[in-house]
Amino acid sequence: MNAAPTPTRKYDLSFARYVYQNIDGGDRMAKCMQCGTCSGSCPLGDQMDYGPRKLFMMIRAGMKEAVLTSNTIWNCVSCYNCVVRCPRKVPVTYILHDLATLAVKEGYEQAKTAINARFAKAFWWSAARWGRTDERLVTAIYYFSFGLSQGMKMSLANLKIAQAMVKTKRMHLGMPHKIKNGGDLKAILAKAAEIQARDH
Amino acid sequence: MSERKTGVYLCSGCGIGEAVDMEKVAKVATAEYKAPHCVTHGVLCGDEGVAAIKGDLEAGTVNQVVVGACSPRVMADRFAFDNVVVLRANLREMVAWSHPAGDEDTLALAEDQIRMAMSQTTRVKMPEPFLEGEFSTRIMVVGGGFAGLSAAREAARAGHEVLLIERSDKLGGQALGWSKRMPHRPPYRDIADNDTAALAAAVQADRAISVRLGRTVAKTSGMPGKFVVELSDGVTETVGAIVLATGWRPYDPTKLGHLGYGASPDVVTNVQMEALLATGKVTRKSDGKAPKAVVFAQCAGSRDPDHLPYCSSVCCGTTLKQAIQLIEADPEVMAYVVYEEMRTPGTAEEFYRVAQEKGVIFVKGKVKSVGGDLKVTVADALLGEDTELEGVDMVVLATGMVPNSTMHDVAYENNEYAQVQVNDDIDHGSPIKVAGYKGEAPAAAAAQAKNCVPAGAPILNLQYRQGPHIPMLADGFNDSHYICFPYETRRTGIYACGPVRRPMDMGETAEDAAGAVMKAIQVVRSVAEGKAVHPRVGDLSFPRINLNACTKCKRCTVECPFGAIDENEKEYPEVNPTRCRRCGTCMGACPVRTISFDNYSVEMISQMIKAVKVPDEFSGKPRIAILACENDAYPAIDMAGLNRTNYSAHVRVVPVRCLGSVSLLNVSDALSAGYDGVILMGCKSGDDYQCHFVKGSAMAQERMSKVGETLKSMMLETERVAVMEISIAESHKIGTQIDQFVQVIEKIGFNPFKGF
Amino acid sequence: MTSEGLRSQTILVVGGGIGGMTTAVEAAEAGYDVILLEKSATLGGRVAQLSRYFPKLCHPTCGLEINFQRIKKNRRIKVMTMTSVAGVEGTRGDYSVTVTTTPRHVKANCTACGDCGRAAESMVPSPFNYGMDTVKAAYLPHEMAFPQFYVVDPSVVGTPEGEKIAAACKIGAVDLAAKPETFQLTVGAIVWATGWQPYDPAKITTYGHGRVPNVITNVEMERLAAHDGPTHGKILRPSDGKEPKKVALIQCAGSRDNNHLAYCSRICCLASMKHAAYLREQYADAEVDIYYIDIRAHDKLEAFYRKIKADPQVNWIKSKPSRIEVAEDGGPMVCGENTLTREIYAKSYDLVVLATGMQSSVKAGAPAAEMDDYGFVVPHDGSAGIGSAGVASGPLDVSMTVQSATAAALRAIQAVSGVRNASEVS
The missing domain is CATH 1.10.1060.10 (Alpha-helical ferredoxin)
Known part of the structure; x- marks a missing residue:
């Protein structure tokens, strides 16, 4: 295109x-x-x-x-x-x-392949879906965008940091936290997409 | 003057009274010079002191005044009395403030200061101004382009009659054919209408302006207030001053083959583009089509030592204007500017932004070649590679300005006198003065050719001894290159303005024309009162030559920096007083003292020198005469005093108008009188000279290079005479320099002529 | 309109720098009465504070001496220092100008003998040296000061020291009781020649002036190079008096910047080249880096550029530095991108000189004249009674200032002598 x-x-x-x-x-x-x-x-x-x-x-x-x-x-x-x-x-x-x-x-x-492009994609996925960035999921999606074995390798390399973060409650396991009124966010994003489609 | 009645007024204030015994100082005037009236005042410059002098003058007990107080550089307004000669003896800065109080040498110095002033009382007179015949206040403007039109209009608006000479058959010059002009008023964004035609019409309609089209100047003789101008049609006119506004011409593009000129009809100059824009429709010469992609190549000739060494200043702005005009006419047009430095100084920066907003593309780099197919190869500095611009429809070369300081298209063979003095304002070849280099010093670039008078006939064809041209600088532009005094011409009464003086745009030209007219008005009004113009403003004296004693050596006619002295048919010098700027270079040049001013002469300087009491060799006290330029060296010595710098009390300072006015005879007189040494202190000579009489310091250097012979003939050591180049900002050094010279003299020993 | 309709033919020139002095003498020498107003204690303005001029590297004091002598000898010029304009009313030929004076605390019978200065004990920042050193509280502003009168700093007024200073003057010229005064002048034309102020470097926060040691401005550099400056002409870095051997000269510090001064100040490129010359003249091993966007050596000044360019120890870096930080050695470190090489640099220097631009000194609204958005007074032809000269009209170098001031003198003459209107000429 x-x-x-x-x-x-x-x-x-x-x-x-x-x-x-x-x-x-x-x-x-x-x-x-x-x-x-x-x-x-x-x-x-x-x-x-x-x-x-x-x-x-x-x-x-x-x-x-x-x-x-x-x-x-x-x-x-x-x-x-x-x-x-x-x-x-x-x-x-x-x-x-x-x-x-x-x-x-x-x-x-x-x-698609630039590291920041990958990261941006992961970031957006989390932000749009949950209204927040979930450190664990963003990192995981980013790592595994390089493929399974590379993703594993990167995850393991940073395992210690992840554990320390969990321990100090900088990262949590389980379901990502959601923002209140997630529907409103969706509406905002939909409107933004509509404006963008119209203007470009 | 009837009987001279000298009143001597001494001031004991500002520490003078503490430094020296005022009674002894006064005694010099009363006993040695029999001054009939001598008083000492505690604050002479105060109302009481000044009133006392005034009272004596009014009572008639005194008709000339000697003030022994502060430097003549200060309180000039306090000690000024109408039609009365006032001589100043500097007892403050050069005595009390720079030498130990109570010392016998300090007293001797103070006494000599009085003697030097008193020595002039028998001879000095109020100058009689030159007021012979009629003085014209009419101003001739040469050149009917934008600069000349502006000048004519400005002069007329100030109430002066104007004679406007234009070589072509219509007014307006190059600017007439231009479509628009650059922004010149706030908000500095909008391309303005070209108002040249309206200006030309206003000039035509102005009753005070007499327009002569199709004429050139055949000959100009005379002097400010009395210029006699013969036009090419044989008509003779008298004018008081001349404004030279002959403008510029574009640099010859045929010399720019490396930029593709000639390779294709669609490579044009900015001047040709201007003409195309004026037609309202820009088309290619090759196929008549409107160009869609246009490359502007900046510095086409300018800033190139092989072509024009200077920056033509206007080309960046012109290109911006033309590129914007092309885009405004057709938004599809792609306009590229290939530049090395974008020069939009001052408020013109806004115009650069406008061009960018309009979509003009700026490519920093140099055009390496332009092919016949208009493929432009650029050494692209920002992309860091050679870039080829293809699909270009037109290339515009931003050619620079060449000053019309001659009629370049009229063949003329310079005779011996026509070889104009050209002073390099900057020696393009010389490196800057540095303390040293870390590695090897760079090889100096090839020096610019000096004395390169541009080819062609002189514009005014001056009937001056020093040739027919208006002096030019090394790059061919007319005077002046002074920073503080840009109109300080070397041909009094003739003021250049506009691009013949410096590359400039229309806005600046309009200002420059007004400035030149201001000077022209000033000169016609001043000379009618017998007064000198800058820098010795208001000086009524002028050189008088005793032809009986003249040996026709012609030094005065050759050395005058302003071409003020011609030679008559009998080869005798003939002074044109209103051309003269009163520096006295002629006086210094004359080997037989035939030239003098009413209030300044070789004799007066020698009298001052001889008035000093030179102690004999047994006293152990040398005497050194310092002949100091009144604009730089004298103030520097003064300021050393202001800063309470102590230096040897064995020196005696004689102010001179310019070092150029110092005669070798003054030096030999000093040595004959028993002085042990002489210092000539002037300003910096050579490239970047600072002398406001152009070359006084250089003249002194040259003359003093011959002083060795005089000294040898007197069996004296050459070290006894020194030329020092002192700037006014060297008050902190001057004391040491004086002391060092005194030490040299003390080492050599006393002048054997002492006592003879 | 003819001269009969004009109440006053006196020309008021506001500002006693090189521009104002030029307008005043040029008009006076053509036979017109001029009042020359100066806000500070002496004439000479900015140029008196320069060590030397480009491109001749000559001293401004040389021309000042000539101009001062021209003024001293011309009875048509009335000089009023410590005076500024508070308001203007009226029209061409008949302006009523309200002016105010600030006390010098020294009367016009001062002989500059220096007794007051010797009596003073406390020190005050030297305005002449931009506060880089101090002077006695009773001082002569500088050695070329004209009028040659001392100034008593207001800080000692009402103190025993003040009394002592006053008592030291044998002729009673010290006047501690002097108060500001306001009075009216009637003039026929006004020329604004108020010149410029250096752009305040503190506003360019990224360049660290006042925060990073040894970052100075171009006007401060002039004083460091001047024989009567704080270092007696020897260029030394302020923090420790060390000889600077690696020096950065940064162009467009404020100028050509829409966040600061949108215009180009015209003089800075050449002034910085001059600073390179100062440094190279003093130090054989000095390396000077000039950071620039475009080098603007217009017209004949190109030759000076070529001369400086020939020195292998002067380097040219086409880059507007992004910031100045404190290096590990405590000195300034200049950071940015070299646009020709794409190198991201962080270079340490002994001394950094910011080529700060020129800002109009005219206060908005004061002059009763047409002003542009930058604060410059738009020059006018002689049909208007109010004009401008020099940097009051736009960023100009000295030579162009004098040119503009000479033109302004002519326009003022036209204004007071009654310009012939177009109707009269046809």
Whole structure:
């Protein structure tokens, strides 16, 4: 599924224009002057393959594939350092998250296999279902998304921590706690999905 | 003046009375110089003290005044009396504040300060200003483009008649053909209408402005207030001042083959793009189609030592404007700006943001090549790779500005005199001054060619001894490069404005035109009263030459920094007083003392030097004369006193207008008088010179390089004469420098001429 | 409108820095009466606090001396220090301006003999050195101070020390009882030449000025380099007086930033290059890193850029640093992304200089003139009675300030002499 156009040459602006018009905060991305404040402010800056600044330049350069397969869009932890510091007030966080959504929509492999994509999926599953993140289930779903044997391996590696957490009541066994009025949450999420479907 | 009645007024305040015996100081005036009137006051600058002087002047007991108190740099307003000569003896900063109280050397210094002032009382006079003939207040503006139109209008609005000369057959210049102009008013976002046509119409309609189209200046002679201008049509006009507004031309794009110019008809310059935009429809020359993808290549020629070494300033803004116009006309257009540094200084930053909002794409890097198929290869700095831009319909080269400081298209062979003095404001080749390098020092870049007069005929064709051109800086722009005084021209009464002075946009040009007109108005009004303009504002004196003694050596005509002295048909020097800025460089140049001012001459300096009582060699006290530039060195010595810095009391400081006014004769006079050493203190010369008379310090350096011969002929050591370059901010060093020189002299020993 | 309709032909220039002084002398030297108002104790403004100018690396005091002499010798110029404008009423040719003076506690018969300063004991932060050192409570603001009058700090008024200071003056020039005064001026035209203030670095919290040791501003650097500054011209880091050998110069500290100053302050790039020159002139082994977004060496100043660029010990890092932290050695550590190499850096320095921008000194609403959203007074042609000069009109360097101030003088002259309207010329 191709939501966004795929440029055939460098600096074909079709993808950039799609981002400007369709990605949350994308219109303000146009004002990026490539100063580097965002990438330098990012606590995960050195673990991103490009960092937001370069990613924005790549969007302009029409490098859709590289952008949507980058780990940058998955590694944002929403600390908002970049957003408050950006001298051009570009909402970097929104843009990265919405680009991640686009990567999912377009079915990029990285959107399924990137570790943060996996984690995000597990996180969402728990949050949407229970209204909370259940540490045990989120971790389990995340670990086992790598396959059974890998999941077992990862679980065992962290067993001691899990036990300590249970002991100190940081993690509980049994049914996940639910929020009150779970139905309301469902309604909210349904409405959000409806808005998203309409706007995109 | 009838009989000279000198009143000597001494001040014992501010520590002077504690430092020296005032009675002994007064005795110098009364006993040695027979001053008829000498009083000492506790606070001479106070109302009472000043009233006492005024009373004596009004009573007629006194008609010239010597004030022995603080430095002449202060209280000038207190000790100013209409039409009365006031001589100042600096007893405070240079005596009481810089030397030990009660010391005999301090007293000797104070006495000599009085002697130096008294020595002038028999000769000095109120200068008689040059007021011969009629003075025109009309202002000629050369160039009818945006700068010239702005200047003409500003001058007319200030009540002056204007003569506007335009070479082409219509007003408006290059700007007339432009579609729009950059934002120049708040909120600094909106592309503005080009108002050049309206401005041209207003100028045409203005009765105070006489417009001459299709004319150039054939010849300009005379001087401020009295310029005689012969136009190309043979008509002769008289004007008081000239504003040079000849503007610029785009850099020759045929030299930009490496950026694809000529490779395709669709590679155009920003000026050509402006013309296309003005038509309302931008199309490709090759096929008449509207371009959908346009690349703007910045710094096409500019910031390139092989082309234009400077930044043309306006190209970034122009490109932003053009790119926005293209997108506004067709939102589908893809506009790319390939830039190295985006230069939108000041409030123009907002315009950069506007361009980004509109979707202009900025690619930091350098265009490496443009193919005939318009494939643009960019060394893309941010992607870190060479990027090929394909499918480009048009390439716009942001060519830079070349100043029209000559009529470049009119062949002209510079004769010997036409070789304009070109002073490098910055030597592009020299590295900055550093304490050292960690490793090897970098090889200095190839030095810029000096004295490179741009080809072409002179704009004004000045009939000056020093050539027909308006002096230019190394990059071809006209004066001035001063920071504090950007209109400090080397051709008095002629003020450049607009892009012929510095690359600038229309907004800045309008301001610059007003500034140049301000100076033009000031000069016509000042010279009509016989007054000098900046920096010796209001000085009524001017050089007078005793032709009987003149040897026609021509040094004065060659060395005048302002081209004020011409040679007549008999090869005698001829002063044009209103061109003169009163620095006295001519006076210092003259080997036979034929040039003097009413209130400043080689004799006066020598008289001051000789007035000092030089002790004999048995006293063990050397005497050293310091000839100090009044703008830098003298204030620095003054401020050393203000900071209570002690230095040798064996020096005697004589202020001079400029080190350029110091004659070798002053030096030999000092040595003949028994001084043991002489220091010439002036400002920094050479590249980045700081002399406000352009080259006084350099002149002194050059002249003093020849002082060795004089010293040798007198059988004296060359170390006895030193030139020191002192900046005004070196008050903390100057005491030590003086002391070190005194030590050198003490080591060499006394001047054997002492006592002769 | 002709001059007959104008009640006053006097030009009021507000601000006695290089811009205001220029407007004043240029107008006065063309034959107009000028009142030059200055809020502080001396003329000279910001440039008096600079060590040197770019690109010639010459001293501002050289030009100040000329301007001061021009003012001293010109009877048409009336200088009023410690005075500021409280309100403006009226129209071109007839403005009534309310001004207030703050007490200097020293009268105009002061001879600058220094007796009061010697009598003073307590020390106060030196305004001239941005509080980087102290001066006696009775002080001459600096060695070039014009008018050359002492100032008695209000902190000693009403104290025995104050009495002692007053008693030390042999001519009774110390006036401890002086009170603020308000009075009216009638003028025909007004030029705002109020200049600028350095942007408050404390507002850029990520850069740690005041929190991280040895993070200073560009204006503080000027004082460190000046012979009459707190270190007598030797550049030393404030925390321990150590010679700085690794120095970072950070551009756009506040400027080009929608969270701070949205405009570019124009001068900072060149000023920082000058700071690199100061450092390299003093230290053979100094390494200077210049952090920048775009280097804006417009027009002929490009040559200065090229000169500094030729020094292998000056490095250029295209990056707006994200933050400055305290390094392990207690000094500043600059963090960010090098946009050309994609390197995420955290580099320790001996000294970090923030190129803080210029902020208009005009207080909103005061000038009765058209102002832009940034606080600059929009310049006008001579048909308006109120204009602006220098940095009051926008971020300018010294040369451009003088250019603008000379233009403003002409507009003021046009205003007071009655500009011919378009109707009169057709």
